[in-house]
Amino acid sequence: MTAPFLLEARALVRRDARTATTLLDAADFALAAGERVLITGPSGSGKSVFMRALALLDPIDSGHVLWHGRDIDRHAIPRYRRSVAYVRQRPALVDGTVEDNLRYPYSLQAYRDARFDRDRAEQLSRAAGRGQDFLAKRAGDLSGGEAQVASLIRVLQLAPEVLLLDEPTASLDPESTRAIETLVADWFDADRSARASLWVSHDPAQVERIGGRRMTMHAGRLTAYKEVIE
Structure with a gap:
């Protein structure tokens, strides 16, 4: 039986x-375990709309999002968002240090069964x-690249199944861009x-x-790209 x-x-x-x-x-879209899918397309074509719809952050007018082949009822949404993590272009951090931001999710009801692991964060x-001083830095003092790194670490420490990455490196310098790519690649390779x-x-x-696998978005229409990049 196919999973x-x-x-x-x-x-x-x-x-x-x-x-x-x-x-x-x-x-229409389907994402299997072990896949990396990229979406390209012009600005305003609906890419972020699609990503936010998949993350169940915005209402949809019709259609369904399924997780492991099942519809997601209202009570399962917190668990779903724990497993399907949305990473946006401009991260939102709380006041305090980077470590404070990494600890923050564990104060939420959806993560009460987990504990912050400082060794893993380091x-x-x-x-x-x-x-070594990164976790002690104040969130307000971080550069754009550092803030995005902190935001991604906050997500990755929770071991999600799926990452929805909505242009997470846009406007970042090359060094920060490669740092983000490395973190995502390491997360993926750890359990493909x-x-x-x-x-x-x-x-x-x-x-x-x-x-x-590549797809494109134009005027709200999602289509498969002609080529597959290996």
Whole structure:
């Protein structure tokens, strides 16, 4: 028996509540364990709309999102978001240090069964090329790249199954971009049999580096790319 997809979208439709303009047009998508999928397309084509719909952050007008082949009822949404993590372009950090931000998820009901592992946080920090003092830095003093690294570490320490990466390296310097790519690659390689990622990018060089299945978005329509990058 074939295992169900980790994540699946069936005919997702999203319209602008004010203008009734179609932002996402009956999008179908399936993500299997071990896959890396990249979405490219022009600005305003609906890529972020699609990602936020998959993350169940915005309402959809019709269609379904399935997790391990099942619909997600309201009570399962916190657990779903724990396993399917959305990483946006501009991270939101709380006041305090980087360590305070890494500890924050464990104060939420969905993570009450888990405990903060400082050794793991330091390991992830080193993998991103950060110094020993990184966890002690104040969030307000971080550069854009450092803030994105901290935000990604906060997600990765929770061991999600799926990463939804919505242009996480846009406007970052090359060093920070490579740090983000390294963290994601290490996370994926640690358990390819049970993890997958979906990455939105405008950078052709980044698409080549990451590899995987490619799709494109134009005017709210998601379609398969002609080639597969190995």
